[in-house]
Amino acid sequence: MPLFQPDLEAMPRAQLTALQEERLSALLARLEANTLSPFWSGRLRGHGSAAGSFRRLEDLARFPFTRKTDLRDSYPFGMFAIAMRDVVRLHASSGTRGRPTIVGYSANDIAVFADVNARALAAAGATPDDVIHNAYGYGLFTGGLGFHYGIERLGATSVPVSGGNTPLQLQLMRDLGARGLCATPSFTMLLAERAQEAGVLGDLRLGYACLGAEPWSDELRAKIEDAFDGIDACDVYGLSEVIGPGVATECREQKDGLHVAEDHFYPEIIDPESGEPLPEGSQGELVLTTLTKEAFPVLRYRTGDVTALKSEACPCGRTGRRLARISGRVDDMLVIRGVNVFPSEIEAVVMAQPMLAGQYVIVVDRRGTMPRLEVHAELAGPAGEGAGADLIAALKADLAQRLRISCAVTVGAPGYLQRTEQGKARRVFDRVDARDPLPEPS
Numbered sequence: 001m002p003l004f005q006p007d008l009e010a011m012p013r014a015q016l017t018a019l020q021e022e023r024l025s026a027l028l029a030r031l032e033a034n035t036l037s038p039f040w041s042g043r044l045r046g047h048g049s050a051a052g053s054f055r056r057l058e059d060l061a062r063f064p065f066t067r068k069t070d071l072r073d074s075y076p077f078g079m080f081a082i083a084m085r086d087v088v089r090l091h092a093s094s095g096t097r098g099r100p101t102i103v104g105y106s107a108n109d110i111a112v113f114a115d116v117n118a119r120a121l122a123a124a125g126a127t128p129d130d131v132i133h134n135a136y137g138y139g140l141f142t143g144g145l146g147f148h149y150g151i152e153r154l155g156a157t158s159v160p161v162s163g164g165n166t167p168l169q170l171q172l173m174r175d176l177g178a179r180g181l182c183a184t185p186s187f188t189m190l191l192a193e194r195a196q197e198a199g200v201l202g203d204l205r206l207g208y209a210c211l212g213a214e215p216w217s218d219e220l221r222a223k224i225e226d227a228f229d230g231i232d233a234c235d236v237y238g239l240s241e242v243i244g245p246g247v248a249t250e251c252r253e254q255k256d257g258l259h260v261a262e263d264h265f266y267p268e269i270i271d272p273e274s275g276e277p278l279p280e281g282s283q284g285e286l287v288l289t290t291l292t293k294e295a296f297p298v299l300r301y302r303t304g305d306v307t308a309l310k311s312e313a314c315p316c317g318r319t320g321r322r323l324a325r326i327s328g329r330v331d332d333m334l335v336i337r338g339v340n341v342f343p344s345e346i347e348a349v350v351m352a353q354p355m356l357a358g359q360y361v362i363v364v365d366r367r368g369t370m371p372r373l374e375v376h377a378e379l380a381g382p383a384g385e386g387a388g389a390d391l392i393a394a395l396k397a398d399l400a401q402r403l404r405i406s407c408a409v410t411v412g413a414p415g416y417l418q419r420t421e422q423g424k425a426r427r428v429f430d431r432v433d434a435r436d437p438l439p440e441p442s
Ligand SMILES: [Zn+2]
Pocket: 250, 251, 253, 254, 259, 314, 315, 316, 317, 318
């Protein structure tokens, strides 16, 4: 499949930079002059950062950040930059605590949302001839509708199945001949396991998958691609505060970092402590500015996601810089005895062990003065040779090498850990008293 919008996705860098500068300048002027949202006019006028002083991309670093707390404080519509009569849709973020954050879209925003998701699908290998099974949740969450409109924009056929009911999902994938799958990586792994158990894996025609909404690892990718007989599993990145899925996407040619749709979203990497921009290639917090959003623009939004930007040429021809796979969240980073640990690093170790299934849970035991880490995993098949003490010792050694701290390891029989049929899998639990924090397997 060629690029969905080659003129935009493969735009020469110099031309792209000029377009970004022009769009940033227009955005800043529009926000400063905005009379509908006191948030934006106040934010820009109050910081000695008048829009007129913006000339070059480097100037952006002088402008203030937008934070998740700004969205919460301006609930529900305080940051909307157009009149409500021009807003055609609302979504809400999947915030874990407190009130949700509400985001809005103009008709043009929805068109951009459809375009960037069509780009992501095409980058994974989708064509207009395909039936695409969309198992992302439909509703306030942006995943379902974002991909739905992307599938239709591409001209393919959408199966809007949403989450849950795995047996029905497998039946539909088989009977309707799905070539593409849109889902979370954890749910995709569950589909693979259930298809294997039901003996229907060989009946599926799956060729590619657009997987996102959770951090995942190359090791899990290898497991998924292998389980579905050599499909292309590509990572998709997005967040509702910026637009939803489609902000950045992997191409099947490289699968090494996600091309940012830089004509719509401008990325920066900053030091999460100091807020200073970091040189290219450094790992830090991803900050995004929307270049074309009308209803709900964000300026230098602190995503909380930890990654790095790389600009080496890609064989696919796309010129958008690539985000390294997200290592985790600035606020999900576990600090265990002074060492920073991302759940994704534990996932990578678990996935690399062929005797284990693609499920794992991390428990932070907080009962003592110093927190201790427990990793719970599960055997891929019936316990056999080497499944006992040797496997646990090997896992402990691999974890200690990767994380630089020691962990307790438990390996259960198949079915030991609960599966998530809807939404994002919860991987981290705290142990604070004698009760077992792990949820019961379903
Ligand atoms: Zn590429």
